[in-house]
Amino acid sequence: IKNIEKHIKPAVLGLSALEQEALDNLLIEMDGTLNKSRLGANAILGVSMAVARAAAQSEGNPLYAHIGGDEAVTLPVPMLNIINGGAHAAGSTDFQEFMVVPAGFDTFREALRSGVEIYHALADILQARGLSTSVGDEGGFAPPLDDNRDAVALVIEAIERAGYSPGEQCFIALDVAASELDKDEYPSDKLIGIYEDWVGNYPIVSIEDGIAEDEWGDWQALSSAIGGSVQLVGDDLFTTNTELIRKGISMNAGNAVLIKLNQIGTVTETLDAVRMTQEASWGVVISHRSGETEDTTIADLAVGTNAGQIKSGAPARGERTAKYNRLLRIEEELGDRARFAGRQVYQNVLGGS
Structure with a gap:
């Protein structure tokens, strides 16, 4: 806040909020570091987002329409993290996130409703088995499980318990967070073998960070093995950075990018990353962070860019549900x-791909 008041405010006061790119470039230039460490990434992003909202308000438009104009009409498929593991939940699975993906519906409202019902069905299943229903950082349950495969089986059981059809109405997505795994226990070739098996046997449509972020060659091997049958999302690999995204596209390392506003630090750079990804016909997933607030900008960003997918955690905890509620309002x-x-x-x- 001190940097905003002391350094940023005098520099931007009186400038037009309609000049988003110029303002963001000014902030980047003022900071002068590669990682926005002088003024602070959160200070820069806070101002950048405020500029976008001010511009939308001055036009009399909602934020999503300011971003995407008349073409901003597509509600994203929610990827609901209903089982948390890894770094997000001590004592649970090695893999970090097991998500239900209600893609087989006609409206966002119907999709979200199914996700909520599946979440509660999972709670009932866990309680019936005497397993914990405490939640992790992102609102998903974190039961003690012996094997990652057990989590996949639980998601499928919950889908069916809620009255939906796995592989027709509801699917599964994983965030493995492979960079956090023990490389001796989970070498890349073993992980690729696991994914090949799972994709062949379960309705999995997306795998995020399936290989560690520094293993570009293994990402290519993963893409060659299963990139034609499942979405392969890079988060740690790309960090919403256009230089890394360009490298991934040229190397055929993955086929989708996770987009996080505060990973790159300005609205302009975020939109550049989305544009580059879409121009390559790759998938775009607009994402929250593990530590979140009730700000709903990413909901408008998902619609404004016609991204098609959004991650905002489980349908629980106010900082997660705020985004889903905003999307319901946008659809209305x-x-x-x-x-x-x-x-x-x-x-x-x-x-x-």
């Missing part, structure tokens, strides 16, 4: 113009 505002990305978003990614 759009009315008959609203479209739900649905299963097509994954078909598009696989067709382009």
Whole structure:
């Protein structure tokens, strides 16, 4: 806050909020570091986001329409993290996130409703087995499980318990967070073998950070092995950085990018990363962070860029549900113009990979 008041405010006061790129470039230039460490990434991002909201308000438009204009009508498929493991939940699975992906519906409202019902069905299953229903950082349950495969089986059971069809209405996504795994226990070739087996036997549509961030060659091997049948998302690999995204595209390392506003630090750089990813016909997943607030910008960003996918945790805890509630309101505002990305978003990614 001190940097905003002392350094940023005098520099931007009186400038037009409609000049987002110029303002963001000014902030980057003022900071002068590669990682925005002088002024602070959160200070710069806070101002950048405020500029975008001010511009939208001055136009009389919601933020998503300011970002994407008349074409901003696509509601994203929610990727709901209902089982937490890894660094997000001590004592649970090695893999970090097991998500339910309700892509087989006609509207966002229907998709979210199914996700909520599956979440509560999972709670009932865990309680019936005497397992903990405490939640991890992102609102998902963190039961003590012997094997990662047990978590996948639980998600499928919860989908069925809620009355939905795995592989037709609801699918599964993983965030392995492979950089956090013991490389002796989980070498890349072993992980690739696990994924090949799972993708062949379970309705998995997306795997995030399936290989450690510094293993570019192994990412290529993963893409060659299963990139034609499942979305392979880079988070730690790309860090919303256009230079790294460009490298990944040229090397065919993955076929989708996780986009985090505060990973790169300005609205302009975030939109550049989305644009580059979409131009390569790769998938885009707009994402929250493990530590979150009730700010809903990423919901508008997902619609404004027609990203097609959003990660905002489980349908629990206010900082997670705020984004989902915002998307419900956007769908209502759009009315008959609203479209739900649905299963097509994954078909598009696989067709382009």
